[in-house]
Amino acid sequence: MKNTILIVEDELSLSGYLTKELQFEDFNVLVANDGLAAMETYEAHQxxxxxxxxxxxxxxxDGMEVLRRIRKHDQVPVxxxxxRDYVGDKVAGxxxxxxxxxxxxxxxxxxxxxxRVIQRRLENQVEPNQVYQLDExxxxxxxxRVTNAGAEVQLTHREYDLLQFFLAHPDEVFTRDDLLDQVWGADFLGQQNVVDVYVGYLRSKIETPNAGPLIKTVRGVGYKLREATNG
Structure with a gap:
């Protein structure tokens, strides 16, 4: 398992503090103090x-531009x-x-x-290579990689993990708590409605109007991935 964390922070006191604490937890630490240095360090150690x-x-x-550049070709957790404690900024991130x-x-x-949530998620991804398919x-x-009708679909790590979990359990109904435990991990500190948000993200990226919903809402319970259609 990879063990290096890149800290991108221009406040030297904070980056120094985080470096010390993470090294105490046995992580290897790299530090960049501006966006350009972040890209250089990332490219050298990705x-x-x-x-x-x-x-x-x-x-x-800025951090959003660094993130956009990294996401063009890598899904390393960020x-x-x-x-900034505004909901809009969190959603933008x-x-x-x-x-x-x-x-x-x-x-x-x-x-x-x-x-630890991210580490657990990555550990759970260690499995035999497999191809899942639902319609196209x-x-x-x-x-x-995820493709839809042959075109590549760009997903974040969390979207990918959620889709893979659904694809591995077609036509099974899961509550939001089930999905939080299986995809986000038991240590996740956020709110339950994050599941609804990410189901919405997935639907917008993999569903088409003519094909109908792939991820179905089960009223009062949660969600399920429908079974593949024949022919």
Whole structure:
């Protein structure tokens, strides 16, 4: 399992504190203090990274631009660190591909819990290569690619994990708590309605009006992936 964390933070006191605490937890730590340095460090070490802790407000390139550039060709987990506590900013971070966010100031225990969630999720992904298909949607675990009618679908880590879980359990009904435990992990600290948000993201990316819904809402219970159609 990869064990290196890239900290992208221009506040030297905070990056120094986080480096010390994460090294104490036996992580390898890399630090970049601006957006351009973040991209250079990422490109030099991308195959070693467990995750990236990314500050929103950075000199040279802001955190959202760094995230967008990384997401063009990599799904390494990213936790956004931000002093901005507006819901719209959090949604923007998630929409641009962040896996999680944490609002400054935060306790190190909360950050470590969020890192453990990501570690557990990545450990659960270690499995034989497999290809799942539902109608024209195909998920290939070896290439970590999703296509719909032959066109590649860009998914975040969380969207990919949620889709893979549904595809592995077609026509089974899951509550929101079930999905939180299986996809987000038992240590997840967010709210239950995050499941609804990500189901909405998936629907917008993999469903087409003519084909009908792939992910069905089971009123009063939760969600299920419908079975494939014949022919």
């Amino acid at each position: 195959n070693e990274l467990l995750l990236i802790l990314l500050d929103w407000m950075l000199p040279k390139l 936790i956004i660190m931000t002093a 998630l929409d641009n591909g962040a896996d999680d966010y944490i609002t400054k100031p935060f306790e190190i225990e909360e950050l470590l819990a969020r890192i 949607v195909i998920l290939d675990t070896k290439s970590h």
